[in-house]
Amino acid sequence: MKMPIGITVMDNRHSSEMNSSRLSDDSSQSESEHEVSYVDDPSMYQLPADYPYHSHDQIENDYENHNNDVAVHQNSEYEEPSNESPVENQHSTDEGNSPNQAELVSFRQSSSFNESETYNESAMINETSPSIDNDNFSNKRSRTEFEIENFETIKGVYFEPPRKKKTDIGKKLMEKMGYFEGSGLGKNNQGRLQPVEAFHQKGRRGFAFEYTKLKEAITKWDPSLEVTEIEEEVHWMTCGLAPPSKEEMNGWMALGPRKHTIDDETLFCDKSILQQIINSKSIFDDLDKHEMRRARTRSNPFETIRGAFFQNRAAVKMANMDKACQFMFTYPKTLAPNKPLYFADVCAGPGGFSEYVLWRRKWTAKGFGFTLRDSNDFKLDEFFAGSPETFHTYYGPKEDGNVYDPENQKAFAELVMHQTKGQGVHFMMADGGFSVEGKENIQEILSKQLYLCQCLVALMIVREEGHFVTKLFDLFTTFSAGLVYLMSRCFRQISIFKPNTSRPANSERYLICQGKLSNTDDVVAYLQHANRILLDNDETTDVMQLVPLNILQENEYFYQYLKESNESLGRKQIVGLLKIAAYCENTTLTEDRQALIRSECLQYWELPDQSRTAPRSSRxxxxxxxxxxxxxxxxxxxxxxxxxxxxxxxxxxxxxxxxxxxxxxxxxxxxxxxxxxxxxxxxxxxxxxxxxxxxxxxxxxxxxxxxxxxxxxxxxxxxxxxxxxxxxxxxxxxxxxxxxxxxxxxxxxxxxxxxxxxxxxxxxxxxxxxxxxxxxxxxxxxxxxxxxxxxxxxxxxxxxxxxxxxxxxxxxSVGLNERNxxxxxxxxxxxxxxxxxxxxxxxxxxxxxxxxxxxxxxxxxxxxxxxxxxxxxxxxxxxxxxxxxxxxxxxxxxxxxxxxxxxxxxxxxxxx
Missing domain, CATH: 3.30.470 (D-amino Acid Aminotransferase; Chain A, domain 1)
Structure with missing residues (x-):
């Protein structure tokens, strides 16, 4: 079989039978058919003498502008053409013809066709062209018609014709069974009409988990209520009274059955604020803890400060508070020249507070550490920033580091007083805490003995005019308020302070006591007595108050200070909790200020912005x-x-x-x-x-x-x-x-x-x-x-x-057992x-x-x-x-x- 010159061989064959109308999109054609279309008359491809020459690009543009469907007549089986009729591509050189005339293209006419071949419609038909039976290439035809029909021949590039859409067989079968569009499936048309919704699961939540508390929290969260300040102000409260005597405190303590709820503790905080705090905490009761922590990390503007170059966040908290207090801890005014700075770190494993002090003062600071052994012990090998050679750990005669034990308290105080020549440390830090998972709302009640013992040890070992800082949580109960009142009587002034490095959504705050007064022995004995009662761990006999409520309320300055502190920190905590809830629900929310705030805070706290690295080994x-x-x-x-x-x-x-x-x-x-x-x-x-x-x-x-x-x-x-x-x-x-x-x-x-x-x-x-x-x-x-x-x-x-x-x-230099x-x-x-x-x-x-x-x-x-x-x-x-x-x-x-x-x-x- 002979193949017409200029036709590219491809897989599909098309019929040579041309219709007068353009192929419609709905006409069907089997993809398995192999058809080819031929044109017999070579004069059909001859350009008129007066037709101007168009470049390849011009012809292509005209073709595209008219959006014509172009098909190529192809043949997959052919015989080699005979050498008797070569293809001639000639340009006219007659006088009067310009050199821009189109080239004459002639094709070898196919001599024979296989009778078994079938023919389909040609796609080389313009929308406005007449039937193929007409003289399609006469001089009377329009320029556009000629360009479109001869485009593929001149260009030499061929395209597949557009394929017809398949018939939706499934739809036809359903219609035969009685289905009509707009109704549901089933005997009674009970099937759903709307499409199945997209996958909306978040994190590790269940497939059908719907948490309405988060959605409600988003509506309550107001970003404008969040206050972010790099330079913090410490508000001091001065009681002005001397430490109470034994006679004055006689009858102050009250005992009763242990409480397991805090909802009714509204004496030192507005009831609505307390309820909002409790409700905001309960938002996360049924939420995955990992999801909550991720949202907390994204929402806290101070989160990326982390531990800076120290082993944990506690070190940066101490740096934050030290700067806020004008470095009264690391550079106290009472420090004698040529003497070490003595400090104590109680309930503070793994030792972030001490690492900061040792970094700030190097070997000129001498520390005494007291904390629980084993997993909560000081990690001295992790003191990369401040070397721990001048830090002495002690665990008491029972070697357990239990701060509740009176024997441990006494032994630790003796050790400190012996090395400091009976004067005591310049300041003491306490950062005790334990897990209260599932009981976050009553963390204050569960931590009351820890509150008391940390304050008790401070009164035993801090020298006159020395300082004390300890971590507390909520201060809503009469017990906590009474303890803070006693500390205000034993120091010149106190402050309840929440540093920026303490996450805004938690209940954490710090009690800072400045300038210890003399004659605090009676208060020490009073707190030791209360501790012995708490050690009995009797549900029916718990210490409910250390100072009567009427005395607390009579000291109006103290009462208002504590109430305003609770309400101010409570509002801040509510905003922080609602912000975390919003970030849990909308995972695209991020806090864009974190990097800038980190840089500004470290600079203000006088900490270098560097990463934590272990000391290098060298010769x-x-x-x-x-x-x-x-x-x-x-x-x-x-x-x-x-x-x-x-x-x-x-x-x-x-x-x-x-x-x-x-x-x-x-x-x-x-x-x-x-x-x-x-x-x-x-x-x-x-x-x-x-x-x-x-x-x-x-x-x-x-x-x-x-x-x-x-x-x-x-x-x-x-x-x-x-x-x-x-x-x-x-x-x-x-x-x-x-x-x-x-x-x-x-x-x-x-x-x-x-x-x-x-x-x-x-x-x-x-x-x-x-x-x-x-x-x-x-x-x-x-x-x-x-x-x-x-x-x-x-x-x-x-x-x-x-x-x-x-x-x-x-x-x-004389050890406790080497006095003589x-x-x-x-x-x-x-x-x-x-x-x-x-x-x-x-x-x-x-x-x-x-x-x-x-x-x-x-x-x-x-x-x-x-x-x-x-x-x-x-x-x-x-x-x-x-x-x-x-x-x-x-x-x-x-x-x-x-x-x-x-x-x-x-x-x-x-x-x-």
């Missing part, structure tokens, strides 16, 4: 190189100069007032590991010492990160003979870095004061595992060494008699260090008895209060100029001879 050399650079490598190579007693006239006695000395337990016969050297702390027990130029790890010592000290390990003894006991301690002689604080440029006496403060902060009174860290007592040659450096004969456990040195011991057993050690050498830089030297005035500095180049003399900075030797200078005087036991008495010689020389300025 001591690398860490010191990054901190000190090349300065350390030069200093570390300096070794002390060994002298004898005969060399003292030309060394430590020229002039003697320039020098200080320390008693050491090392002599040259001992191994190098025992020699005083540099110790470097990298946090917790990662401590190294420099032995012959190599850093060696040391076990059993704990130092804050980035601590570099000149020290020695000393064997300390207690008692004598067979009862003699020995322990190891680290004696610090001098320091370059104390917990990343560079003190190397300070004057040596100032460095000694900081070392004493450092050791006081590190002291752990009940820890027998780690070595003690002590400051070494420094002596001068012009003091009375017969009193300050007295040596005592001691009998060792092996029966040998030796001369021992009993250094003075501060009260904090001071320690001593065996001095075997003296370390001399020059702390006055040339050309200055220090001398003792005979007329005034005070030390003065003399410049031998200028003859200038100044007293110590006007000491020039050029006379102060830094750490590098004193470390380089140190002498090592080795002494045997029979030479110790010669120290007093050296003392007498030095006193005589101290009063004489040296010659130029």
């Amino acid at each position: 001591p050399d690398d860490r010191l190189q990054s901190i000190l650079g090349s300065k350390f490598s030069a200093i570390s190579k300096k070794v002390p100069i060994t002298i004898t007693m005969h060399d003292t006239d030309n060394t430590v006695c020229r002039p003697p007032c320039n020098w200080v000395f320390f008693a050491s337990s090392y002599n040259k016969s001992m191994p190098p590991e025992c020699e005083p050297t540099l110790y470097f702390g990298m946090g917790r027990t990662k401590v190294y010492r420099l032995v012959q130029g190599v850093w060696q790890p040391v076990t059993g010592i704990e130092l804050p990160p980035d601590t570099l000290v000149y020290a020695e390990m000393v064997m300390e003894y207690r008692s004598q003979g067979r009862k003699q006991r020995k322990t190891v301690a680290l004696h610090i002689i001098d320091a370059w870095l104390l917990g990343a604080q560079d003190i190397s440029q300070k004057f040596m006496p100032e460095r000694q004061i900081l070392i004493q403060k450092f050791c006081e902060s590190l002291w752990k009174p009940t820890n027998s595992v780690l070595a003690r860290v002590r400051p070494v007592k420094q002596h001068t040659l012009d003091e009375d060494l017969t009193k300050t450096f007295a040596l005592t004969p001691i009998q060792m456990k092996n029966g040998l008699a030796v001369m021992a040195y009993h250094p003075p011991q501060p009260s904090y 057993e001071p320690f001593y050690y065996i001095p075997k050498s003296l370390i001399f260090m020059d702390f006055t830089r040339k050309p200055w030297s220090m001398h003792l005035s005979r007329s005034t008895g005070y030390h003065y500095y003399f410049n031998y180049k200028t003859d200038e003399k100044v007293y110590d209060d006007k000491r020039p900075q050029s006379a102060e030797a830094d750490f590098s200078y004193t470390f380089e100029k140190r002498f090592f005087l080795d002494l045997s036991q029979d030479q110790l008495h010669s120290i007093h001879l050296l003392n007498a010689k030095a006193k005589a020389k101290c009063c004489k300025p040296p010659r130029k």
Whole structure:
């Protein structure tokens, strides 16, 4: 079979029989038929002589504008065309014809057709064209008709014809069975007419779950009622009355059956507000907790602050409150210079509050922690921001950390008072709480004993003018109101404060007490009595009130303050709860201010906007190189100069007032590991010492990160003979870095004061595992060494008699079980260090008895209060100029001879 030239072979064949009208959309045609259409007369494709030439794009545009259906006559079976009749594509070159005339297209006429083939209608028919029987290509035809019918031939591109829509067989079958449009299915036309609704399930809700409370909450939520302020104001309340006495409180306490509802507690809050709080909380009773938490995260403007770079949100809450109170916690006005900041953290595991304080104050803060053991314990390994070396945990004699236990309360108070010389801590924090899932509305009633014990411990351990902050929840009951009233009588002023970092939808708030008053012992005894009643856990005998209602109401200022606080925080909580409900129902709602508020809050609270990262491990050399650079490598190579007693006239006695000395337990016969050297702390027990130029790890010592000290390990003894006991301690002689604080440029006496403060902060009174860290007592040659450096004969456990040195011991360094057993050690050498830089030297005035500095180049003399900075030797200078005087036991008495010689020389300025 022959195929007409220019026709592309495709799968479908179309009939050659053309109708006079255009194919309609409803005409049917089997997709399985293979039909082809042919055109016999080649003159049909010849363009008129006067027809202007149109470009390919112009023809295509005309075709598209008229929206004609175009079909291609195709043949899937053909014979190769004969070479006798080649296709000729000719352009006219006759005179008078322009070069823009259309090309003449001729097709080879097919010579034969397969009789079995069928033919269908041609799609090359314009809507307005006459029957195919007419002369379709005569000169009388319109230009548009010709373009459309010959478009596919000229273009050489072919399209499939539009297919006819299929008949809805199912609809016809239903109509035969009696169905008519607009009626329901079924015998009685009872079927549904509306389509099945789309899937509307949210989160983990059930398929048929319909929660009307959420929809009602959306209508009540008013976004304009939400108040967001970065800078918060603390409203203080001053009671003005002294702490109540035992006689005054006689008959105040009232007992009764335990309550299990809070709906009727409207004495200190408007009834409608209380009811709205309860109703708003109940919205989430039947809602999935995960869905509620996700909505809470999206709705809270302060949510993305989270824990910042601390281990949890509690740390940022404390930072928030500290800033709101003008840093009265971390920088109290009552803090004495050169003394640690003492604080206590009670019921506060895992320790977010303490981590913040230690980050803010570093090693200058000393903390005492008391909380439940095990899962609620302090996570000291997670203290990445503030290193916990100066934080001492205690769990009471029963080792359980139960704050309800009177024995634990008493033991914890004794420990704190002993180390603080009976003064107490500068401030105490309490953040106790427990799960009340399913009983959120009565959280206040369930937490009443926790409220009481936290306040009780604070009154036992906080010093006068100290501060206290504790977490509370609702304050609607007479019991809670009475407890707050008692605290207002024991402190100068109090405040009920809800920080921005506390989620607005919960009942959490904080009681802040400023300036503890004296004479609070009667209140302590009163609260201890109430606690013993609560410990009985008798349903019929519960403490219902601590202060009578009439006394609370008579103090109008206190009563109004508490009522306004409850109502103000209640309204804020209602708005927060309704907002969460709205965000639960509409999951597309988001709080767009979170990122901006986070940045502004951290800046206002003076916290860096950084992520939480664990400390990196590194080698001591690398860490010191990054901190000190090349300065350390030069200093570390300096070794002390060994002298004898005969060399003292030309060394430590020229002039003697320039020098200080320390008693050491090392002599040259001992191994190098025992020699005083540099110790470097990298946090917790990662401590190294420099032995012959190599850093060696040391076990059993704990130092804050980035601590570099000149020290020695000393064997300390207690008692004598067979009862003699020995322990190891680290004696610090001098320091370059104390917990990343560079003190190397300070004057040596100032460095000694900081070392004493450092050791006081590190002291752990009940820890027998780690070595003690002590400051070494420094002596001068012009003091009375017969009193300050007295040596005592001691009998060792092996029966040998030796001369021992009993250094003075501060009260904090004596453990609770070591009150009558001071320690001593065996001095075997003296370390001399020059702390006055040339050309200055220090001398003792005979007329005034005070030390003065003399410049031998200028003859200038100044007293110590006007000491020039050029006379102060830094750490590098004193470390380089140190002498090592080795002494045997029979030479110790010669120290007093050296003392007498030095006193005589101290009063004489040296010659130029």
